[in-house]
Amino acid sequence: MEAIITQLQTLALTDALPFLLKAMGALVLWFIGRAVITGFRRVLNLGLQKRQFDSTLIRYVESLFSGSLTILLLLGILGMMGFETTSFAALLAAAGIAIGTAWSGLLSNFAAGVFLLVLRPFRVGDEINAAGVSGIVQEIGLFATTIDTGDNLRISVGNNRLFSDNITNFSHHPHRKVVVKLPLIHGQDVHGLMEAxxxxxxEVPGVLAKPAPGIEVVEFTALGPVLAIGAYVVPTQAGPVTGAIALATEETLIASGYMVAPPSLKDSLAKAG
Incomplete structure (x- = not known):
């Protein structure tokens, strides 16, 4: 019995005690490492908020930063405990390559989403036209952007397709120019009609006084000149104000006694031209 007790004491001193000391050291290192990671994460959050980055991008960067440092911390703890970490790191690298190859399309949308959040070609609430879709931006996600169209349809567009196409932002500037074209026939008082x-x-509600509305001749056809009625409006009121300008144009034409050429005359003039 004494020999067994002696062997157990020797085993405890040679193996168990060093293992317990390593385990306690690993535990202390874990709590210290997590505290340091949390502190760096808070500093990163404050720095990104100070630079007015998008909240979605801030959460993503925080998660990526915290996850990467946590993996490095675990590898350090395993190495301190005596485990071989080289094969584990190689396994992580191989898994990353396999996942990147399998999810290449998804990752391209992810990368494009990050660029959209950093470069900010548009924001939530802006009216845009891109990737064949026009509407109001409702959400800029890391993989897709949600847009509500004018006919109340919600469309999710992959960020890679959105970022690789030309993006027209109708809401970027404080005012937007709308144009209504008016074809005339020969024989009209063009200058008088332009002034009217x-x-x-x-006087149309929604038309801005500065910059002032303008009217000019943009084309000259066989039937007559074509006027372009341009006015500046708030971007969100472009549609309604354009309709109001068209209605005001019709009222002005009626009040001035403007006559529309008969279809037969139009056809003959068009053929002659």
């Missing part, structure tokens, strides 16, 4: 239209369009 300019005065009438300036």
């Amino acid at each position: 239209l300019k005065a009438r369009v300036a």
